[in-house]
Amino acid sequence: MEQNLIGTEKFDLGEIMISLCYLPTAGRLTLTIIKARNLKAMDITGSSDPYAKVSLMCEGKRIKKRKTSVKKCTLSPVYNEAMVFDVPRENVDDIHMVIKVIDYDRIGCNEVMGCTALGPMFVGLARDHWFEMLENPRKPVAQWYPLQEHVPMCATSSIPVNKCKTCHSRQTTIDSSDGSTL
Secondary structure (H helix, E strand, O other): OEOOOOOOOOOOEEEEEEEEEEEEEOOOEEEEEEEEEEOOOOOOHHHHHHHEEEEEEEEOOOEEEEEEEOOOOOOOOEEEEEEEEEEOOOOOOOOEEEEEEEEEEOOOOOOEEEEEEEOOOOOOOHHHHHHHHHOOOOOOEEEEEOOEEEOOOOOOOOEOOOOOOOOOOOOEEEOOOOEEEO
């Protein structure tokens, strides 16, 4: 598969709309998964049961993760689900977000349908959206992202920051800070 410098791949896996909002005084970053469209059919019924998994990354390590609800039998799910992350102002340039759209399967492995990433170390859309968020504090900034087979490459490295995996455990973790499931 051919890949150019910014990591866009040559086939369509669909798109996801993401909104970012940063409150610098509170050190709070809100990422909202709004909706997705034109997702790839993963089930024999010609549909999918997609959900999004968001990871807050710092220096290649996952700091926090959140998941949306599963939307049954659709290739154009609407989520409108906000995920809040505590990110102090002094750390906002050291982190990035990895978003994976995953097809939920009751039997067998959940399959990654596509992924994207955003943050200050990427190029193009992912970086522009991040800086637009920082330049417009307290205002949500929405953007469509094309889904890719692998997370886009970091601008400072030729190695992908994270690679999508095809199987995910179903273990549910409770976030002690707010009681939500991860």
